[in-house]
Amino acid sequence: MELNGGDDAAQARQSRRDWLRAALCGGGVAATLPMVAGCLPHAAPLAGEIVGANDRVGHWLRDGGAEQRLAGGQPIEWREVDVAIVGGGVAGLAAAYRLERAGCHDFVLLELEESTGGTARSGSRDGFAFPWGAHYLPLPRPDNEPLVRLLEEMGVVVGRAPNGQLIVDEAALCRDPQERLFFEGEWREDLDPWEGADADELRQFDAFRQEIARWIQWRDRLGRRAFSLPSSRSSDDAEVLALDQLTMAQWVAQHGWTSPRLRWFVDYACRDDYGMSIDEVSAWAGLFYFCARQSESSHERGDHAPVDSGVPAHAAFPDDSATDASAAGVPQDGVVADAFGSQPLLTWPEGNGRLVRHLREVAGDRVYTACPVLRIRPGTLQSPTQKSSNAAGDESSGVPSNAPSSSSSGASSASSVASSSASSSASSVASSETETAEVRAEVIAMSTAEERGVLRGWRARRVICAVPQFVARRLIANLPEERAKATESFQYGVWMVANVQMRDRPRDRGFPLAWDNVDYRSDSLGYVVATHQQGIDHGPTVWTWYYAFVNADPRVARRRLYGLSWEDAAALVLSDLERVHPEIRALATRVDVMRWGHAMIRAYPGFRASEARRVAAAPLANVHFAHSELSGLALFEEAFDHACRAADEVLDQLGRQR
Amino acid sequence: MNHPGSMNRAPSFLLYINVLVVATCGLVYELLAGTLASYVLGDSVTQFSLVIGVYLSALGIGAWLSRFIVDQLARVFLEVELGVALIGGLSAPLLFWGFGHVGAFQLLLFGTVLVIGVLVGLELPLLMRILQEHVDFKDLVSRVLAFDYLGALLASVLFPVLFIPRLGLVRTSLTFGVLNALVGLWGTWLLAPILQAPLRGLRIRGAVTIAILLVAWWQADRLTRLAEESLFAHPIVYARTSPYQRIVVTRNSLGFQLYLNGNLQFNAVDEYRYHEALVHPLFASAALAGQTPKRVLVLGGGDGLAVREILRYETVKAVTLVDIDPAMTGLSRAFPPLAALNRRALDDPRVRVVNADAYVWLERPDESPFDAVFIDFPDPNNFALGKLYTTGFFRRLRGALAANAIVAIQGTSPFVARRSYWCIVRTMEAAGFQVAPYHAAVPSFGVWGYALACAERRPEPGPIAASVVGQLRYLGNDTLRELFLLPPDIGPLPVEINRLDNQALVRYYEAESRPWN
Numbered sequence A: 001m002e003l004n005g006g007d008d009a010a011q012a013r014q015s016r017r018d019w020l021r022a023a024l025c026g027g028g029v030a031a032t033l034p035m036v037a038g039c040l041p042h043a044a045p046l047a048g049e050i051v052g053a054n055d056r057v058g059h060w061l062r063d064g065g066a067e068q069r070l071a072g073g074q075p076i077e078w079r080e081v082d083v084a085i086v087g088g089g090v091a092g093l094a095a096a097y098r099l100e101r102a103g104c105h106d107f108v109l110l111e112l113e114e115s116t117g118g119t120a121r122s123g124s125r126d127g128f129a130f131p132w133g134a135h136y137l138p139l140p141r142p143d144n145e146p147l148v149r150l151l152e153e154m155g156v157v158v159g160r161a162p163n164g165q166l167i168v169d170e171a172a173l174c175r176d177p178q179e180r181l182f183f184e185g186e187w188r189e190d191l192d193p194w195e196g197a198d199a200d201e202l203r204q205f206d207a208f209r210q211e212i213a214r215w216i217q218w219r220d221r222l223g224r225r226a227f228s229l230p231s232s233r234s235s236d237d238a239e240v241l242a243l244d245q246l247t248m249a250q251w252v253a254q255h256g257w258t259s260p261r262l263r264w265f266v267d268y269a270c271r272d273d274y275g276m277s278i279d280e281v282s283a284w285a286g287l288f289y290f291c292a293r294q295s296e297s298s299h300e301r302g303d304h305a306p307v308d309s310g311v312p313a314h315a316a317f318p319d320d321s322a323t324d325a326s327a328a329g330v331p332q333d334g335v336v337a338d339a340f341g342s343q344p345l346l347t348w349p350e351g352n353g354r355l356v357r358h359l360r361e362v363a364g365d366r367v368y369t370a371c372p373v374l375r376i377r378p379g380t381l382q383s384p385t386q387k388s389s390n391a392a393g394d395e396s397s398g399v400p401s402n403a404p405s406s407s408s409s410g411a412s413s414a415s416s417v418a419s420s421s422a423s424s425s426a427s428s429v430a431s432s433e434t435e436t437a438e439v440r441a442e443v444i445a446m447s448t449a450e451e452r453g454v455l456r457g458w459r460a461r462r463v464i465c466a467v468p469q470f471v472a473r474r475l476i477a478n479l480p481e482e483r484a485k486a487t488e489s490f491q492y493g494v495w496m497v498a499n500v501q502m503r504d505r506p507r508d509r510g511f512p513l514a515w516d517n518v519d520y521r522s523d524s525l526g527y528v529v530a531t532h533q534q535g536i537d538h539g540p541t542v543w544t545w546y547y548a549f550v551n552a553d554p555r556v557a558r559r560r561l562y563g564l565s566w567e568d569a570a571a572l573v574l575s576d577l578e579r580v581h582p583e584i585r586a587l588a589t590r591v592d593v594m595r596w597g598h599a600m601i602r603a604y605p606g607f608r609a610s611e612a613r614r615v616a617a618a619p620l621a622n623v624h625f626a627h628s629e630l631s632g633l634a635l636f637e638e639a640f641d642h643a644c645r646a647a648d649e650v651l652d653q654l655g656r657q658r
Numbered sequence B: 001m002n003h004p005g006s007m008n009r010a011p012s013f014l015l016y017i018n019v020l021v022v023a024t025c026g027l028v029y030e031l032l033a034g035t036l037a038s039y040v041l042g043d044s045v046t047q048f049s050l051v052i053g054v055y056l057s058a059l060g061i062g063a064w065l066s067r068f069i070v071d072q073l074a075r076v077f078l079e080v081e082l083g084v085a086l087i088g089g090l091s092a093p094l095l096f097w098g099f100g101h102v103g104a105f106q107l108l109l110f111g112t113v114l115v116i117g118v119l120v121g122l123e124l125p126l127l128m129r130i131l132q133e134h135v136d137f138k139d140l141v142s143r144v145l146a147f148d149y150l151g152a153l154l155a156s157v158l159f160p161v162l163f164i165p166r167l168g169l170v171r172t173s174l175t176f177g178v179l180n181a182l183v184g185l186w187g188t189w190l191l192a193p194i195l196q197a198p199l200r201g202l203r204i205r206g207a208v209t210i211a212i213l214l215v216a217w218w219q220a221d222r223l224t225r226l227a228e229e230s231l232f233a234h235p236i237v238y239a240r241t242s243p244y245q246r247i248v249v250t251r252n253s254l255g256f257q258l259y260l261n262g263n264l265q266f267n268a269v270d271e272y273r274y275h276e277a278l279v280h281p282l283f284a285s286a287a288l289a290g291q292t293p294k295r296v297l298v299l300g301g302g303d304g305l306a307v308r309e310i311l312r313y314e315t316v317k318a319v320t321l322v323d324i325d326p327a328m329t330g331l332s333r334a335f336p337p338l339a340a341l342n343r344r345a346l347d348d349p350r351v352r353v354v355n356a357d358a359y360v361w362l363e364r365p366d367e368s369p370f371d372a373v374f375i376d377f378p379d380p381n382n383f384a385l386g387k388l389y390t391t392g393f394f395r396r397l398r399g400a401l402a403a404n405a406i407v408a409i410q411g412t413s414p415f416v417a418r419r420s421y422w423c424i425v426r427t428m429e430a431a432g433f434q435v436a437p438y439h440a441a442v443p444s445f446g447v448w449g450y451a452l453a454c455a456e457r458r459p460e461p462g463p464i465a466a467s468v469v470g471q472l473r474y475l476g477n478d479t480l481r482e483l484f485l486l487p488p489d490i491g492p493l494p495v496e497i498n499r500l501d502n503q504a505l506v507r508y509y510e511a512e513s514r515p516w517n
């Protein structure tokens, strides 16, 4: 699991794995590749390419391309619009969706890439769809109303049982078998490395589960859970936030748990969800993973109590059994939580690309792709009433705390920001009222498609900025000092994703191919089978392979990532798969590689509880912010929640009904 | 017959061992051919006597031909021996493969026996002529013939006792081929004094022969797996691994059995019971409701046997058979015994064969709606099959049905796998069908479970069409009604519904069938 140095003896013995690590850590690649390429048995000609987040434009922006381009010319036209959404990832698309559903149709959405979706983008080839990033969504709990409504609209949630449980279209639930683990020479069902574990290790695992169970039933004085999805509903009690001050490894150590298998289990979860190792991720985020997806009703059904712990279900979850009335009569089509008690997973062949597609369809022709935004100039508000800067939305999701925009009061810091940009903005909305006139925000974007380099401008009453902070800080003109500083706290993990096309499936030892397939010894996160959900169980398929660069300085990891040629990357992917599938090279026909230089926000200790996160989430004059990273968690639910919050802020201020 | 110098005395004794091996191998090839023929063609008396007849007469032809060889006796002897090794060694795999692929199997069979016989027939006279220089004719004849018959004894004892049970036909054949070739190679040293140089070519040929046979040994898994021979009750006559499954046909004196992944799909002796029970209750039930199904869908059932029953109804206009495995539907068409059994049903102009996974095909069926559907999948012993019994699958199926369409499904044994059976029934109910469970007795399987399902009403048993009932061997109208009366020991049990995301059925089936295996 260490990517950099720090090898212990056991790891050192696993030479292949060291090789993978060495190669991804730089240095090793050039020396070892010829060797690997030379000893391939029946190596079929392999096709593929590096696809990708449009790094060229990104790097151009980083290197001051926008300034040059803006200095060199003006937009060929200016259009007026109520809301300009910058960024077409899940957050941007969900904001558009929220506006549209609330009756606000006058918006544009500007996206850098040729397709929308951001890190939830998907691809397709030869009739197979596959994810490039986000690939699943745990079924939300019934009380996550906005998200449930989206899923109802999509036909994923088809109804509600009398007990309130969601009834879900079977085709969207991850098909069984969901996971398997290659452990000690063969594939085993689920991610359970407990085969042959001694009593002490099992005891530790049990204790771990009980500790998780304790946090699941934990409630603060206001009745909030410690960890809830979206995270804005989680408790901000000091006891919970204290977890953000230590790493997951420290938290495990605090409990005296030393089991290597438990460590693997927890580390894998952290790497898989956050792209960070157990030594890097905050315990708050680590526990969030294990606790927030807990099924509402599962606790009472006994079968989800900590297994074999001897603790009766009701003793383990007294709180829930007292409050939930939903245990009886799980409907036939209702969801059933898995053995760890988490919500079932929703997934599609193209992963969360399906959710993206729906959102994108709703946004329709107001979406401009291949249209990176070069500049956002905040305007001023008509109503000087500003949202107080602590309204980060975390504790007020979807319910802005401030008054509607018609009320007016004194000036705020944001309007001074706005006034500095007002000079460059000729346009303002004429207002018959006597208060400060509203000055629209300006958004300038450049086409990278047919009319390459052409600039267009939008004057918007509100902007929803749905790009990551490392981008936002370059786009926004005259970013206040405090905000600029806050953006520096946002760190991003580095990932590599490969889609491997196969002419056929390898033969397996042990449990058959599942949706998610993990090798216990590998540094990679394993692979997800894109054809699984379609019920295609034979013949050609596509595997999506994931790798998170952990235990390395992201800047260093990023350099390594971009230093990899396609040949390097494909060799890495195949040699990792080869350990569990010796015939992989004879079966793989194509390896396409996605480099995610800024894949997701890093949930390092202290970030969740940081002031920087709140500052970044607060509106800046008429610019509002939406992005999953504002939660410190790269999750669909978080992107969606921030989008709803930002859209609601905007709707409130535009005086519309939601 | 002029050869330089004289042979050492030593080899002549060793040459008798050569005789022994040649004789043993020759007889083994003959036994193999006879056994294989009786396996695949049945009627062992006829097959054996034909093979023996052809073989013996070929020996005669070979002996007669030996007179035309005047030069380089030792070299020709060794060449012939290597030839026997190669052809004899490959004979069983060749015949095995040929049975599944070649129309005129008998021609291939007797051709092979003939060639081997001729070559073996050449060997002995040649050997005797080589030895006659050194040994008294009286002694020579007695010794050579004694070793020859000893070899025959050895072969006939070892063959059924040791080789066939341990190695199976294919590997026995290859093993003796290798033995044969090794002796031939060894002969190039043994006979070196009377062989004219160069010997290299001969030795290389010997080595290549051995290599070919060893590779074939190693590859023999493609025909039959080593472990498989003891797995099946009866000899394997056809085996093939398609991308989807392992197809094995075995045969005993009563007929054929088809296995998919080791599970019996039908036994020719009583398959009519299984297939009559699968097909006719549905038509009878439709008739009761005044319907005559015209467009029929068969899911699975690549053996064509259900289609054979369906085609008995003149009123059926079109049958679409969706089976995942082209190897299976191909076998049903081209494998003579199976094509005979299903009466070439898959070549009937009313029948269209689609090779696709039924779950995937039903997502966008290229034709529909259907008036009747027969589901004849293998038992749910893996996840890929388990998905074909889920609510998700049955809902998809409903999308391809005409109003009042009836579905008949095979549902494994309610005796062996009672929960599995009821899980299938309840799952269909959960998908919106009204289900009438029924069963039949199929001796090869035991008590077998089926169900009729219809979205609009609960199917009831009715009368079998008058034009058809007379053709049936198992079902009559009284028997049919009784199928719907389930004895209590196979009655309902509480079960989970089988869904794509829980695959409850695969787990039930695994647990229930394990004790029986």
Ligand SMILES: Cc1cc2nc3c(=O)[nH]c(=O)nc-3n(C[C@H](O)[C@H](O)[C@H](O)COP(=O)(O)OP(=O)(O)OC[C@H]3O[C@@H](n4cnc5c(N)ncnc54)[C@H](O)[C@@H]3O)c2cc1C
Binding pocket: A086, A087, A088, A089, A090, A091, A092, A110, A111, A112, A113, A116, A117, A118, A119, A120, A132, A133, A134, A135, A136, A137, A352, A371, A372, A373, A374, A466, A467, A468, A471, A475, A495, A497, A546, A596, A599, A600, A626, A627, A628, A629, A634, A635, A636, A637, A639
């Ligand atoms: C490999 C990987 C796997 C993941 N797996 C999962 C998963 O299984 N489940 C899950 O819930 N989450 C997963 N995630 C997290 C995923 O990031 C979030 O779920 C969610 O998609 C984030 O959406 P977002 O809108 O907040 O951010 P982003 O996806 O970062 O969207 C930002 C958008 O802004 C655009 N943009 C950037 N600069 C500009 C500009 N100048 N002008 C215009 N547009 C611009 C970008 O192109 C992008 O489309 C995964 C992430 C990665 C990288």
